[in-house]
Amino acid sequence: MPEHASGASSKLIVESVSKWFRTPRATVHALDSISMQVAAGEVVCLVGPSGCGKSTLLDIIAGLTKPDSGHVLADGHLVTGPGRQRLVVFQEPSLFPWLDVFGNVMFGLKLCPELTNDGRREIAHRFLGLVGLEKFERVHVHELSGGMKQRVALARALAADPQVLLMDEPFGALDAMTREHLYDDVQRIWRDAGKTIVFVTHNMREAVCLGDRVLLMSQAPGKIIQAFDIPLPRPRSIYDVELVGYAARIADALRGTVGGGVPE
Template sequence: MVAVVESRAEVTGTELSIRNVTKQFNIKGKSTPVIKDISLEVRAGEFVCIVGPSGCGKSTLLNLVAGLEHPEEGAIWEAKEQIQGPSRDRLMMFQDAALFPWLDVLGNVMFSLKLAPQIPKEKRIELAVRYLRMVGLGRFRRSFVHELSGGMKQRVALARALAADPSILLMDEPFAALDAMTREQLYFDLQHIWMSQKKTVLLVTHNIREAVCLGDRVVLMTGSPGIIKDQFEIDMPRPRDINSVSLAQTATNITHALKGAPAVFQGI
């Protein structure tokens, strides 16, 4: 399942820079800040997980980075460019795979490839098939979308996102709707793919263990308005096992930090 694919991302410097960003929504005619004065730097090739309770604004933050929404204050910079709107350089995956039912599996992966100008026409199919193989779905390229299970759909969405080779991959609770066994398999697969690609990833989740399992760094958010409460560097060898004791301990410590209680376990 693991294949080495050359990636554009250089493993140096700051890839993404969120500077003093505030976002407000109109709720019942009153403008309410959803996230307030958030600053975050993400290094190129870094896997950052943003964790927080529902409604803390973590998905909003991801939408801002994707360019699907715009901040009232502050700015977000990708490399040296300020983010103005959506771009295929910052590809986003959602909780729902959102595959297009009028295309088959291969067609869905091809959709993003056709929008990537740097990929020559004749290489598209080859690339699409390669990424489908990487997520373990090489045999399903001609399947209809509704014939796939939830986990398989999310794999296709992952292949679709990776194939276009974005600078940053944004993932908004991509595993939240899956059953535990499928989820654990996908943690494993995603880690292997990431280790071979070293892509910059920003993943939002409410599952602290998931964040510890996947991330180089776990960013803790609380609401409301959403602010960054704390950050944790996770220095554990990969691939990590979500069920391992040390991982569970780290996750428990972060959970306590979230609740404001002192850490129970030592070693963060």
């Protein structure tokens, strides 16, 4: 499958998006006419060298940054700003330290004014259970490990029931063992909640472990230069021989465009 999924089933359509950043000293061309589609329920991973515009593209999809040309459609509607249908989980969880775990998830549910307070509480309990934190609801965030904080951030985003979950290197600062546990969590959540996910990473095995497709971006100005289907059965382990082979092929493709070392 190329970087374009079937238009009829697309949850997201990115069409000819370009972005420049202007400062008094220079103009930086970050993205160059990027087009891609993401099908409903699909997990698409974006990989590429540092500074290629992966996070900028994610911000544009989220509506946090406006493109200089082109546009993004979500469920056929033009994205003109942020909205609860497209929520971002960042590398830093950005939790509220004065609230406990339950309070952080409840705060996110303020995006859902149609819910009663009892309804919000039921949803918060359910999604904390989904990420395995049901026994930590009354723990304050400063008492949590990095992986547990990221689980809280994930539960907070999922509880608001976004149509698209955007994940910007959410596991990059975590140790290897914690990351592996969270890979299992994301695959289980994808299976149980059926969310459409766009996931940014530098790690090739992580991309192959989580993605239905992996899109490889070039050095800035970022373009999508190659797409890889990942037809491996789930759940996946980063130690699977076939998975390692896919990751090596993607790393080789990236190495061919930038030279030097590439994290596999």
